[in-house]
Amino acid sequence: MPTFIEGLSDEPRILAFCCMYCAYAAADAAGSMRLSYPVNVHVVLVPCSGRVDETFILQAFENGADGVYVAGCEEGSCHFVNGNFRAKKRVIALKKLFAEIGLEPERVEMFHISASQGGLFAKVARDMTERIRSLGIIGWNKRN
Amino acid sequence: MVVAERKPIQEIMAMVAEYNKILLVGCKGCVTVCCAGGTKEVGILASALRIARKKEGKPLEIVERTLERQCDPEYIEQASDVIEKDGVEAILSMACSVGPQYMAKRYNIPVYPALNTTFIGGALEHGVWAEFCQACGNCIIHYFGGICPVSRCSKSLFNGPCGGSAKGKCEISPEVDCAWQLIYDRMKDLGKLDELAKVFPVKDWSTSRDGGPRKVVREDMKL
Numbered sequence: 149m150p151t152f153i154e155g156l157s158d159e160p161r162i163l164a165f166c167c168m169y170c171a172y173a174a175a176d177a178a179g180s181m182r183l184s185y186p187v188n189v190h191v192v193l194v195p196c197s198g199r200v201d202e203t204f205i206l207q208a209f210e211n212g213a214d215g216v217y218v219a220g221c222e223e224g225s226c227h228f229v230n231g232n233f234r235a236k237k238r239v240i241a242l243k244k245l246f247a248e249i250g251l252e253p254e255r256v257e258m259f260h261i262s263a264s265q266g267g268l269f270a271k272v273a274r275d276m277t278e279r280i281r282s283l284g285i286i287g288w289n290k291r292n
Numbered sequence: 293m294v295v296a297e298r299k300p301i302q303e304i305m306a307m308v309a310e311y312n313k314i315l316l317v318g319c320k321g322c323v324t325v326c327c328a329g330g331t332k333e334v335g336i337l338a339s340a341l342r343i344a345r346k347k348e349g350k351p352l353e354i355v356e357r358t359l360e361r362q363c364d365p366e367y368i369e370q371a372s373d374v375i376e377k378d379g380v381e382a383i384l385s386m387a388c389s390v391g392p393q394y395m396a397k398r399y400n401i402p403v404y405p406a407l408n409t410t411f412i413g414g415a416l417e418h419g420v421w422a423e424f425c426q427a428c429g430n431c432i433i434h435y436f437g438g439i440c441p442v443s444r445c446s447k448s449l450f451n452g453p454c455g456g457s458a459k460g461k462c463e464i465s466p467e468v469d470c471a472w473q474l475i476y477d478r479m480k481d482l483g484k485l486d487e488l489a490k491v492f493p494v495k496d497w498s499t500s501r502d503g504g505p506r507k508v509v510r511e512d513m514k515l
Contacts, residue, residue, distance in 0.1 A: 203332065206339030210346075245336070248301040249344035288346045 159188040160214035160280035161289065164273070165204065167197045169227045170263050171219030177266030185273035197221070197258075198231025202238050202245075205256060212289050215280035217257040219272065225262065232260065252283050293322035293414070294388040295421045296329060296407040298337065305344055307404040308352065308384060315380040316341075316406070317371060317395070318358035319387035326421055328407055329386030331358040337386065337406060355380055362391025368398045375399050411443075429499025429506060435492065437478030442495075444471035450492040 166172040172193050178185065194200055197220030205216045218239055220232030236258045243253035257279075259272050298304075308314055316338050324330030338354045345352035355374050360367045362385060374380060382402040385392035388409040396403040411423040426443045433440045442448045446464050453472035456463025460473040479485050499506075 203335040209343055210339055245340055249340050
C-alpha cells in the first residue's frame with residue numbers, strides 16, 4: 149500500500165491500479181503530451197489488471213483511499229487474453245459488496261484505456277476525481 | 293464436496309454487532325474449493341466488516357485465520373493460541389456448519405456461522421456449482437445410469453419423468469435438465485433401457501432424515 153502524498157487534506161485520495169501494457173503506458177503518453185491530471189490520483193503499476201484482487205481494493209479503502217479504479221486494456225487486447233475481463237468481474241462483485249456494507253458502489257470503477265490514449269488517461273483521472281469529490285471523503289478518512 | 297455461500301453482510305453484521313474483537317476463521321477444505329470460505333474469502337469478509345464498522349464509528353478488530361479443516365478436532369485446536377491469548381470475544385466461522393459446531397464444542401465463547409451450507413455438489417464450470425447428492429444414506433445411482441434421481445429430479449421421482457418434463461428440461465426452470473431425460477438417454481446409450489421398465493419400489497428413507505443424527509463408525513480405523 150503506497151503512502152499517500154501529504155498536504156492534500158481537502159482532496160480525495162484515489163488509487164489507480166494500471167496495467168503495465170496499456171493504462172500505465174497511457175499515463176506515460178499523457179506525460180509526453182504534457183497533459184495534466186489531478187495529483188491526488190496515485191498510480192500503482194500492475195503486470196495485468198487481472199492481477200488486481202478484491203482484497204487489494206478493499207485494503208486500499210481500509211488504509212485511506214476514498215476511491216479506487218482499475219485501468220486495464222481495451223476489451224479483446226489483453227496481453228494475457230482475459231485478465232481485463234477478470235478484473236471487470238471483480239470490480240462488479242465489489243460494487244455489490246459496497247452496496248451491502250453501505251458504501252457508494254461508485255467509489256470503485258473499471259476503465260479500459262489503450263497505451264496510446266494519453267488523453268483518455270488524463271480524462272479518467274479528472275472524471276474519477278470529480279466523482280469522488282461529489283461523493284465526499286469517507287468519514288474515517290477525514291483529515292481535519 | 294460441500295458447497296456453501298456467504299450469508300448477506302447485513303446478517304453477519306447483526307451477529308457481531310456487540311463485539312469489538314473477533315476471530316474470523318476460514319477452512320481450507322470444501323469451502324475453499326467452492327470459493328466461499330477460504331483464505332481469500334476470509335480476507336474479503338474481514339475487510340468488508342472492518343469498513344462497515346468503521347463507517348458506523350465502532351471499529352471492529354478482526355483476527356484472520358484459516359485452518360486446514362474445521363471438521364477435525366486436531367485442526368480446531370490450532371486456533372487455541374488466538375482464542376486463548378488474543379482476547380477475541382467471539383468466533384465467526386467461514387466453514388460449512390460442521391466448523392462452527394466444532395468450534396463451539398471446543399471453545400467457550402460465542403460462535404457464529406458466516407456461511408449458508410447449501411448442498412453436496414460438484415463444479416460445472418469455474419464459478420458454477422450444482423447439487424449432485426442429498427446424502428440420503430443409501431446410494432441407488434447404479435439403477436439409474438449413474439444419475440441420482442433423489443438430488444437431480446426436482447421431485448425425487450424413482451419411476452420415470454413427471455408430466456412437467458418438456459424438451460429435456462424440468463418444469464421448474466428451462467435452465468434445469470430433466471434428470472429423467474438424462475437417465476433415459478444414459479440408459480439408452482448403455483443398452484439398458486429395459487431395466488427402466490422395472491418398477492422401483494418405495495425407497496427406504498430411514499437412512500436419510502430419520503432416526504436422529506447419523507453416525508459412521510469404522511472400527512478398523514479407530515485408535
